Amino acid sequence: MPHMAMQGLVAALLLILLAGGAEDFRICAFNAQRLTLAKVAKGPVMDTLVQILARCDIMVLQEVVDSSQKTVSLLLREANRFDSSRTYSFLNSSLLGRSTYKEKYVYIYRSDKTQVLNSYQYNDTDDLFAREPFVAQFTLPSKILPSVVLVPLHTTPKDVEKELNALYDVFLDVSQRWQNENVILLGDFNADCASLTKKRLNSLLLRTEAGFHWAISDGEDTTVRASTNCTYDRIVVHGQGCQTLLRAAAPFNFPRSFQLTEEEVEKLCWDKGYTMAKGRIEVS
Numbered sequence: 428m429p430h431m432a433m434q435g436l437v438a439a440l441l442l443i444l445l446a447g448g449a450e451d452f453r454i455c456a457f458n459a460q461r462l463t464l465a466k467v468a469k470g471p472v473m474d475t476l477v478q479i480l481a482r483c484d485i486m487v488l489q490e491v492v493d494s495s496q497k498t499v500s501l502l503l504r505e506a507n508r509f510d511s512s513r514t515y516s517f518l519n520s521s522l523l524g525r526s527t528y529k530e531k532y533v534y535i536y537r538s539d540k541t542q543v544l545n546s547y548q549y550n551d552t553d554d555l556f557a558r559e560p561f562v563a564q565f566t567l568p569s570k571i572l573p574s575v576v577l578v579p580l581h582t583t584p585k586d587v588e589k590e591l592n593a594l595y596d597v598f599l600d601v602s603q604r605w606q607n608e609n610v611i612l613l614g615d616f617n618a619d620c621a622s623l624t625k626k627r628l629n630s631l632l633l634r635t636e637a638g639f640h641w642a643i644s645d646g647e648d649t650t651v652r653a654s655t656n657c658t659y660d661r662i663v664v665h666g667q668g669c670q671t672l673l674r675a676a677a678p679f680n681f682p683r684s685f686q687l688t689e690e691e692v693e694k695l696c697w698d699k700g701y702t703m704a705k706g707r708i709e710v711s
Contacts (some may be wrong), residue, residue, distance in 0.1 A: 443674035446569040451674065452540070455483035456579060456660070458615040461530075462491045464498045476502060477509045479681055484540050485565060488533040489581040489615055494522060499533055506535070514539045520548060520561035532561040532579050541565045544574055545605060555593040557583040562601050572668035576607055579614045584622045588631070591616060591623075595632035598665065608638075609666030619645075620657040633663055640664045642676035649678045652689060 446452035457479060467473050480486055480502070491498060496519070503515045516538040522529035536543070544564040551559035564576045578597055582590040594612055602608045618628060625645070633639050642662040643649070649660040662676055682689065 443676070444567070444569075444572075444575075444669070444672040445674050446567045446572070446672060450568070452567060452569075453483045454485045454487075454575075454577065454611065454613075455479070456487040456489065456613045456615075456662075458489040458581065458660070460490050462488065462493070462498060464493055464495075464501065467498050467501055473502070473505055475681065475685065475687075477505050478685060479679075480506050480515075480535060481509055481513075482679070483535075483537075485534060485536040485577070487577060487579045487613060488535060489530070489579065491519070491531040491533045492522075492529065493531075499535070503535065513537050518543055518546060518563060523558040523561075525554075525557055530558060530581070532558070532581075534563055534577070536565065540568060547604075549597050549600065551593075555586075556580070556590055557586065560594070560597050562597070564605055564607065569668075569672060572609055572666075572672055574607065574609070575669060576601055576605065576610045578610060578612045580612065581615045582617045582622075584617045587617045587622045588627050591618065592632050595636065598633075607666075609668040610664075611669060612663040612665070613661065615659060616661045617659050618661050619659055620655075622659075638665050640670055640673075642673065643678070647678055 444452045444454070459476070467476065488499075493499070499517050499519065503517060506515045507513065514537065515535055517533055517535045519531050519533040522531055524530060534543075542565065544566060546561065546563040548561050549556075549559045558581050560578045560580050562576065562578050564574055566574050578594070578601065580590065580594055580597075598610055598612065602610060612633070617623065628634065628645070634641075640663070642664050643658060643660065645658055647658050648656045649658050650656065660678075664670060664673060681687075
């Protein structure tokens with residue numbers, strides 16, 4: 428995964444849904460860059476991850492590389508300790524990837540506020556995705572929108588355009604399968620700078636087909652490194668219910684919020700030649 432160091436550290440993105448009366452419901456996606464048991468066992472790394480997780484009702488973690496459940500189990504244990512009024516559970520995909528390097532999508536969610544209704548691994552018969560989406564449907568505390576479908580994707584930089592166009596087929600598949608067009612597509616799309624030009628971005632099916640709202644504006648800097656300014660991470664919303672409840676979407680610069688210097692973040696996140704904490708997306 429050499430592109431990680433090239434892209435640098437990325438901020439989390441925040442999407443807020445007004446789901447239950449005046450109460451916000453937050454859905455996050457966070458690229459945890461090569462998240463291993465050894466990494467989460469480090470106190471500073473765990474503290475930062477738990478603080479980010481505490482902002483979310485559902486978090487989609489990307490780049491979890493542990494073949495066991497130990498990494499996520501340890502993270503959940505610490506999250507439950509952090510706030511005893513909350514109860515966290517998780518749902519994960521199998522390890523995905525074309526090479527010896529493989530990673531999981533992991534949903535960590537507050538089971539006191541939401542439940543998993545359905546989930547499935549997209550059947551990528553044409554091998555269009557390096558890591559095919561692991562789709563899940565969750566309940567929402569809302570009469571307007573009782574459930575929402577999440578479709579995470581971590582693209583590979585050399586195939587960004589192909590994978591993002593294939594994501595439209597995933598949308599069609601899930602909306603027909605579950606008869607639900609309220610879908611949120613989210614994750615590390617690598618959808619900017621050297622990986623995807625503005626012209627190619629605007630020709631994507633998710634741009635040209637009706638009904639899709641790109642909640643993170645082009646030009647938003649989703650990185651936390653001063654030397655980069657790219658909108659790698661994205662949230663794309665489809666469906667009247669989702670758009671009616673949408674309150675806000677923005678990057679969350681966790682180093683700034685937690686008063687970490689860039690050097691501190693790099694020391695915190697560096698592991699075996701890889702940077703760790705590319706922040707991702709939160710939906711509230």
